[in-house]
């Protein structure tokens with residue numbers, strides 16, 4: 260850098276840059292982008308090496324207490340939600356915004372006025388050639404096929420342009436990152452996720468939000484599981500599971516739909532996914548001639564008599580399914596096993612009552628995930644824009660062609676404004692064609 | 700049960716080995732005719748490789764669990780090596796240097812050889828679990844592996860540049876740089892497409908488009924490394940060794956995304972092992 264000197268030869272103090280410009284310079288620099296991105300990449304690696312969100316006991320089985328202290332101090336057990344990680348993301352967004360602002364909005368992309376350079380200037384372009392006058396029409400027609408935009412036309416010649424939007428690819432890419440991050444922020448702030456467990460025939464209008472203290476929140480409508488089916492491959496692995504759901508509002512069925520893995524239902528912005536399934540047993544007892552159906556952990560009370568279906572086992576040794584029942588015998592808690600497939604073990608006297616296990620029915624339940632994410636639309640738009648931007652940036656090849664009329668013919672010169680080497684190939688191709696035509 | 704596709708792919712493995720020896724022979728005797736022979740072999744191998752994949756696809760329908768062969772680890776290895784050969788043929792005009800084709804071919808050989816020899820890789824056609832039954836799976840896998848193949852080419856150029864492996868009939872250093880950035884120009888958009896389609900798929904299958912699962916995170920890390928490559932190259936004007944080093948680091952990240960995550964870390968994608 261040269262130092263400005265006054266007329267006595269002493270260096271002048273450098274003109275004080277305005278604070279605003281210095282800030283913009285810092286936050287918009289690509290150097291900062293490189294540092295922040297490197298930081299995000301390296302810390303993301305940590306997040307994949309150190310197990311995330313595990314319990315202290317689990318960490319202690321891997322690490323010494325001192326290391327665990329370091330891990331929890333820096334929140335390395337939850338890297339992607341740690342304040343410093345979020346701060347890096349925010350710095351990244353600021354960087355991206357400022358950089359986009361100075362690159363694209365402070366300095367306009369397109370020159371205001373295009374002029375046709377003189378012959379001498381055109382001759383010095385490294386892509387240029389001349390053809391005779393009678394070929395002019397032919398040449399123009401050929402070039403116009405690829406260079407459609409006319410940006411200057413006069414007595415002395417024309418300037419044609421190809422894919423002027425080519426330089427907007429970068430802008431689209433960077434804007435799309437911004438849009439995606441905004442979308443995910445919206446999702447983080449206003450979105451929520453929960454689950455719903457439905458037995459066949461059951462109807463619910465609440466979902467459960469996971470967490471230390473799970474809570475139920477209203478869906479805004481009700482869903483009923485009309486049917487649920489699992490199909491298996493011959494080797495027993497699941498092939499498909501499908502819940503037939505009815506969406507109900509104000510006691511009216513709006514519509515019904517099959518929800519399967521990879522094919523969620525969307526209603527009022529809430530996506531409902533097929534996530535898991537299971538079977539839960541219902542025990543049909545006969546207590547002194549009265550039929551009693553219990554699920555696991557359900558209790559049956561009748562006067563002083565109380566019995567609870569405690570535990571279900573699908574197979575007790577080879578004897579088939581059974582249930583353990585707890586009851587009070589003279590105030591003393593006792594337990595007894597009932598086995599469905601062994602007649603001798605199906606009936607017992609419990610506290611003076613005759614109890615028979617008539618059947619164990621297993622009904623399937625479907626486990627549904629529900630999520631509400633108002634930001635998702637931005638994420639999708641961002642994805643689309645990013646792909647368009649990448650395509651434009653890497654595969655579109657913008658440039659200009661200058662054609663000047665001379666007394667003896669025309670001179671054709673080209674400049675690519677990105678992917679110069681590919682532009683040159685296009686130019687050579689045109690040149691090749693015109694030369695062939697030119698010399699019979 | 701040996702099926703036709705196993706036979707074809709076995710033959711393809713042998714052909715990759717043969718091509719590798721042809722390269723060695725070329726470097727020993729330096730006969731230009733051998734380069735043409737290498738390319739003939741490469742075309743035949745790619746055709747058979749394609750045929751093998753299609754045969755496996757057809758076989759999967761024959762046994763009643765029909766799906767495109769892009770779902771388990773074995774199939775991904777086969778497809779990865781296919782993508783590398785495909786990339787070679789696609790960019791033949793630029794890549795026609797024995798040194799480059801030899802390394803690319805060697806990587807194909809290692810991948811397909813590992814797939815067919817290792818006992819830890821399930822080779823039979825497996826039914827698709829419900830989460831994998833999605834059309835997004837196909838574009839996700841195809842875009843990811845095309846990008847990986849492009850990064851293989853970039854890696855080879857970086858490697859040759861870094862160790863200054865230039866000799867007779869091998870690319871000049873500036874050609875290496877040019878091929879390197881051209882392959883990143885193919886790889887980066889493809890990797891982006893791979894990550895984005897994976898994300899859309901995760902949204903439909905699991906209800907969240909990003910969950911910081913190790914494989915996702917590693918693909919993001921890889922993506923950032925190649926974004927750094929582009930900015931270093933085009934904005935800050937880096938050249939030469941530094942760019943070569945970024946492409947080598949980038950490739951290690953690709954390898955870790957593909958293998959390391961499956962073997963060392965676990966997560967949503969662990970079914971792919």
Ligand code: HEM
Pocket residue numbers: 287288289290292296351354355358359362429432433436652923926929930933934
């Ligand atoms: C992960 C995030 C980013 C991605 C994926 C990305 C992607 C890209 C791509 C693909 C290019 C085009 C390279 C070329 O072909 O010339 C580019 C150029 C550029 N990027 Fe980024 N970028 C990211 C972040 C940033 C950030 C944070 C800044 C802010 C400093 C930035 C500043 C630039 C600049 C100044 C250019 C050159 C624009 C031009 O050619 O005029 N990028 N970026």
